[in-house]
Every structure is written in structure tokens, then in C-alpha cells.
Amino acid sequence: MSHIADRIISDVGLEAGVAALTTDKIEEVVNRTLKGETGAKLRAYKETCMRCGLCSQGCHFYMSHDNDPSYSPVNKATQTMYELMDKKGRVSPQRIYEMAQMAYTECNLCKRCAHYCPIGIDTGYIMSMVRRICYLLDVVPQYIRDTAHSHASTMNQMWVKDDEWIDSLQWQEDEARDEFPDLRIPLDKEGAEIYYSVIAPEPKFRTQLIYQAAAIMNAAGVDWTMPSHPGWDNSDMCMFVGDFENMGRLKRAHYESAQKLRVKRIVMGECGHAFRSVYDMGNRWLGHKQMPVPVIHAIDFYWELINEGKIKITHQYENPVTIQDPCNIIRGRGLMDKLRDVVHFLCKEVVEMVPNREHNYCCCAGGGVINCGPPFKNTRMTGNRVKAEQLKATGVHDVVIPCHNCHGGIEDIIGYYDLGMHGKFISDIIYELMEKPEV
Structure with missing residues (x-):
């Protein structure tokens, strides 16, 4: 069995954060978070976990490292959150580095392990709260920290400026009209049936997906719009950093952007984590019992269009x-x-x-x-x-x-x-x- 200390990777964000820590600071933040945000749920998990290891088969890290127990979900929880709880936050800065590396880079929060746990412990939730504590201690890998800062500064993860966003949409409309002469990408259309939202990498380097979405909307005769103002980016790295405050800002902006246009519902592009933020985490942080505007994923949307006969294809895709x-x-x-x-x-x-x-x-x-x-x-x-x-x-x-x-x-x-x-x-x-x- 290896140990996280044996595989430490140098990261400037983690190193700078740990250098500024003291054991007193760690203790204060851990106990404040456990008391104010999540204590009862984590205590229930810690006290009911049987350490049986059945979750191990659920983890791709464990399976890919020849069943090394240090990658098992139960070990990750034991070596991070359960240790913080046992020691009441009194751990060294170096342990926080190790916990941060484990939580941010050796767990995808995929929750597959929860399907293997006989009592339903959600290790993904546990590790997300380890990340939350690391974020509050300012111990975060540099690249994802930068992405979260982009969200906080520009309300999108790619530092796309407001005029660049509009230019990207107009550019794709112009490109598409060579093929679809009557195609439009309607901006800020009040009362539209569909508000189509994307993640920031699309205008930045996957603009063909906006082109394709517009072509599909046009062919299906959908009443739709896209916003010209911030709130258009539905992605959310702040959620994964543990910056729940900015996660809430992003989701509020997204919902309010749609509400201002009085649309019937939001259709999200083909992104998984953005959907998680909208329906499971961001909305809950804001205190919404239900989504303020109904939201569906692109899969749902395409399924509807197909079943309503609005997507017509010339042939099926030939390759398996x-x-x-x-x-x-x-x-x-x-x-x-x-x-x-x-x-x-x-x-x-x-x-x-x-x-x-x-x-x-x-x-x-x-x-x-x-x-x-x-x-x-x-x-x-x-x-x-x-x-x-x-x-x-x-x-x-x-x-x-x-x-x-x-x-x-x-x-x-x-x-x-x-x-x-x-x-x-x-x-x-x-x-x-x-x-x-x-x-």
C-alpha cells in the first residue's frame, strides 16, 4: 500500500497556500466549517461507515492502481475528513497539502462509489467538503484557482469579454447563414420558449458547437434566444474549488439572466458539471427548493425534438x-x-x-x-x-x-x-x- 505522502506533486498554488498556514488557523477554519455548514451529515457518515471497503470497486483510481488501498474511497475519507474530525482540526500544514492533493486530484466526485456502499455513504460529498475546507484555507491547485478567479471577475471561466461573447455569436450566425440562409441567433428575445446556455469554452475554442446548436434550433423551428449579458456561462469551477459563495453568484446570475428575458425554460448544452451546479448544488446554496426557471440538459432536449418529429435525418450514422x-x-x-x-x-x-x-x-x-x-x-x-x-x-x-x-x-x-x-x-x-x- 502506498501513501499520499509518497506521491506529492509540486503545485505552486498548494505550496503558497500551505506556506501561509498555521495549526491554529487550520483548527479554526475546520471547526467553523464543521459547525456552521455540514457537521451533522458528516458525523452520520463517519459513525455509520463500517470501513468494509466495498466502495473500492467503485473507484477508477483504485481499480487502475492494481487495487492499491490508498486510493480506496474509504481510505480517502479516513485520511482527510475523518482525520480532521477526530483531531478537531489540529493537523499540520503539510497534512493539509496532502489532503488537498487527494481531494482535488485523486477523486473526481463521480459518486460511483456510493452505488457500491451498502449503507449509501456519499464519499463524493465528503471529498467536496474537504475541498471546501482547503479553499477556505487558500490551499488550492493553481490552475483551477485561476479558473475560479476568472468566474469571480468576469462571470465566465474563460475571461471572455462582453463584446467578445456577442461577436462570437454574430460570427457563428454569419457563418451559418451561408448554409442556412434564414438562420438567426436571436439575442435577448423576451418571452422565448427556450433560453439556450453554454459553457465558456464554446465561444473560446469550440464555436462549432454554437453553430450546430443554431442549425438544429433553426431546422426544428424552435422559439429560442441567447443572452447578450453576463450569466450566459453555465459552467462552474467555483463549485469544484469549494468557493460556494461565488458558485451562488454564478447561479443567481444565470437564473436572473433567464428571468429578465421571461423565457419558459433553459436548455443547457452538452455539459455535465454545469448541469450539476444548476440542479443540485448552486440552487441549493441559494436556498431554492426548486429551480427558479425550469432547466433541462441537451439530452432531454434532443429526445423531445426527436419524439416530436422536429429532427429529421437523411440517414443513420454508419460507423458503430x-x-x-x-x-x-x-x-x-x-x-x-x-x-x-x-x-x-x-x-x-x-x-x-x-x-x-x-x-x-x-x-x-x-x-x-x-x-x-x-x-x-x-x-x-x-x-x-x-x-x-x-x-x-x-x-x-x-x-x-x-x-x-x-x-x-x-x-x-x-x-x-x-x-x-x-x-x-x-x-x-x-x-x-x-x-x-x-x-
Whole structure:
């Protein structure tokens, strides 16, 4: 069995944060957080956990490191939160470094382990609260810290300026009109049926996804709009950093942006973590029992369009495909059947990964782990060998991946393990197959 101390990775954010810590500061922050934010729930988990280790098989890090017990979810909880609780926060700054590295980079908060726990302990929640404490102690990996700062400063994760956002939409509208002459990307249309929201990487470097969404909306005759003002970015690295205050700001801005336009509902692009923030964490932090504006994921939306006959395709996708089940919309929202309905409608042959649906392995990029940057890329790659084996066993070339972080993680795995595969968004396939006007 290895130990976290044996695999410490140098990160300037973690190092700078720990250098400013004292044991008194750690003790104060830990006890304030346990008392004010989460104590009863964590005590229930700690007191009922049997340390049986059945959660181990649920963790891709454990499985990929030849069943090394130090990667087991129960060990992660024991070596972080349970230790903080036992010692009432009286631990050394170096232990906080070790706990931060474990919580931010060796756990994707994917919650697969909860499916294996006989009493339903949510280790993902436990580790998210370890991150919360590390954030309050200012011990955060530098790359994801920078992303959270971008959210706080610009209300989007890519430092996209307000005029750049509008320019990106106008640029995609202009490009698309060569192919779809009557296409528009309506800005700030009051009372529209659909408010379409995306994550900031789309205007920054995946603008083709905005183009494709506009083409689909146009072909389906959808009454839709996009906002010109901040609030358009539905992503949320602050949630994964543990900066719940800014997580709340982001979600309030997102909801209020839609409310100002008096839209009927929000449709989110193909992103998992953003959906988690809107329906599970950001809204709860704000005290909403229900989402102030109804929100659905792109999978739900495409499923509706297909079942209403609004998406018409010329033929089915010929190559066999497999399906990646993103944690936050499958384990977190139960869209596994609708995802398959959509993919089977579009594709001739679907080869399932084993296991699949709610038991599929995480991409190892989610939970903000990919956003912790290059220092931890090898951690991700060696930490998800089991995913590479699962992908390779399908024997197919194309992977349908309805989530941005899953795309990043799986494309990295494909390259690292030389799998010769390629990821596709659902919108990539719909756009390729849909009926288009003759120009």
C-alpha cells in the first residue's frame, strides 16, 4: 500500500497556500466549517461507515492502481475528513497539502462509489467538503484557482469579454447563414420558449458547437434566444474549488439572466458539471427548493425534438459507436435511457461499454480534476487505465460523449493509451445527418 505522502506533486498554488498556514488557523477554519455548514451529515457518515471497503470497486483510481488501498474511497475519507474530525482540526500544514492533493486530484466526485456502499455513504460529498475546507484555507491547485478567479471577475471561466461573447455569436450566425440562409441567433428575445446556455469554452475554442446548436434550433423551428449579458456561462469551477459563495453568484446570475428575458425554460448544452451546479448544488446554496426557471440538459432536449418529429435525418450514422455516460447527468440525473434513445435513433450500431449506464466509469476529467492543470495530467492518465481498457474492449472507433469534460478526459486517455478512437458530441452527429436546405 502506498501513501499520499509518497506521491506529492509540486503545485505552486498548494505550496503558497500551505506556506501561509498555521495549526491554529487550520483548527479554526475546520471547526467553523464543521459547525456552521455540514457537521451533522458528516458525523452520520463517519459513525455509520463500517470501513468494509466495498466502495473500492467503485473507484477508477483504485481499480487502475492494481487495487492499491490508498486510493480506496474509504481510505480517502479516513485520511482527510475523518482525520480532521477526530483531531478537531489540529493537523499540520503539510497534512493539509496532502489532503488537498487527494481531494482535488485523486477523486473526481463521480459518486460511483456510493452505488457500491451498502449503507449509501456519499464519499463524493465528503471529498467536496474537504475541498471546501482547503479553499477556505487558500490551499488550492493553481490552475483551477485561476479558473475560479476568472468566474469571480468576469462571470465566465474563460475571461471572455462582453463584446467578445456577442461577436462570437454574430460570427457563428454569419457563418451559418451561408448554409442556412434564414438562420438567426436571436439575442435577448423576451418571452422565448427556450433560453439556450453554454459553457465558456464554446465561444473560446469550440464555436462549432454554437453553430450546430443554431442549425438544429433553426431546422426544428424552435422559439429560442441567447443572452447578450453576463450569466450566459453555465459552467462552474467555483463549485469544484469549494468557493460556494461565488458558485451562488454564478447561479443567481444565470437564473436572473433567464428571468429578465421571461423565457419558459433553459436548455443547457452538452455539459455535465454545469448541469450539476444548476440542479443540485448552486440552487441549493441559494436556498431554492426548486429551480427558479425550469432547466433541462441537451439530452432531454434532443429526445423531445426527436419524439416530436422536429429532427429529421437523411440517414443513420454508419460507423458503430459506443456511449460515454457522464457522471453528473447519468448518476446525477438519470438520463441514461433518454441518452440511448437519442443515440439509437441517430446511429445504426451501438456497442455498449461494460459496465455502462449508472455503473460506467468516470472519464477522470470531471470534478474539476482536469482543471487542476498539467502538473496532474499524469495522475489522471494512470488513474484511469481501467477506462482505457473499457473503451478498447468495445472495438469501435467513435465514442458519443455528451459532456465537455468527458471529451477532454477521454480524448486524453485515447491519446495516452493509443486507442485510435475519437469522441463526438450528440450535436456533431445530428448536424452531420440532419436535412439541410439546398442553397
